[in-house]
Amino acid sequence: MNSTIKRALSGIKSTGTPHIGNYLGMIRPAIELQEKHQTLYFIADYHALTTLHNPEKMRKNTYDIAATFLALGLDPQKSIFFRHSDVPEVCELAWILDCVINMGTLQRAHAFKAAKEKGLENEICVGLFNYPVLMAADILIYDSHLVPVGKDQLQHIEITRDIAQRFHHTFGETFVLPQALVQEETMTVPGIDGQKMSKSYNNTIEIFSSPKQLKKQVMKIVTDSTPLEKPKNPETCNVFALYRLFAPKEKVKKMEENYRKGGYGYGHAKKELLQVLEEHFAPYRKKYEQLRNDEKYLETILTQGAQKARNIAQQVMARVRKKIGYAPYPTPSSPNS
């Protein structure tokens, strides 16, 4: 790789259908990066397995995500686009990293702490506890410099750096230390209930849901009960928070004025939001449907991407194995294979 070109990498879990939080927080910035950097993006189906144990849904979600990225402009000639589980080397690296990180660090990770607060620490699977280590392996195995993610992932990037430094302390310089790339204005997109929008919270607005479904999702956005004629506070309204992420500045200003002067209801705001979302995604919708109906094509793209990704992963793993004192990978022709 040309040393001035940085490598960017990110992943998205196949736990559901991609939503506008994924789009603004990760998909759009990731696609923009393909113009300037070497980029690798993957569908994190190993991570999805921490919560999803349904093969049909795993397959469906994988294809939904693949079609979404490609429809929105991911170019497989420019980006390496693949499925996590097609590069099993990450599991080998995750095990190795497991042996340099301590339990205390993982106990401070958000997902585990949240489970603990709910009294579920003995119920969650070991994979969920260990999730940050697999994520560190995902990043380190490709010598990634940049990781475009939403704000919720910042702690994981910090843990990744921590793990890499611990490994270096024991075995010497081996990995590239990655940096997170977070877009300030879309750090955390709110869901229709006002919490962070997430596939896991059932509060999403999907990027390519049918117009009917989109309308249903927008109409369900939670608002307060201020009557139509009364002035409203745009700063505390979920509809406005989403509108300002998609509408042009003048329109945002207009809606803000309407809120403040009263006589403008949440129903009006929802209609405007719906319109702006439809307009934003309309140019990509046909392409999405066409791609989504061609799973064979999606498979070909993901398989080709995985070959390229494995190539890089195996080179990094050869470096790692040597540092630890392991033999190189046995090859079929070698005597100890």
Ligand code: ADP
């Ligand atoms: P989800 O929480 O919906 O399961 P993922 O964990 O698969 O989403 O996240 C994929 C990417 O999208 C990550 O970089 C994550 O930070 C980003 N992302 C997810 N939800 C949001 C959100 N509500 N706002 C901004 N970025 C988000």
Ligand code: TRP
């Ligand atoms: N943990 C990320 C999420 O929940 C998905 C992910 C897995 C990821 N591996 C990654 C993101 C590596 C960036 C880099 O959104």
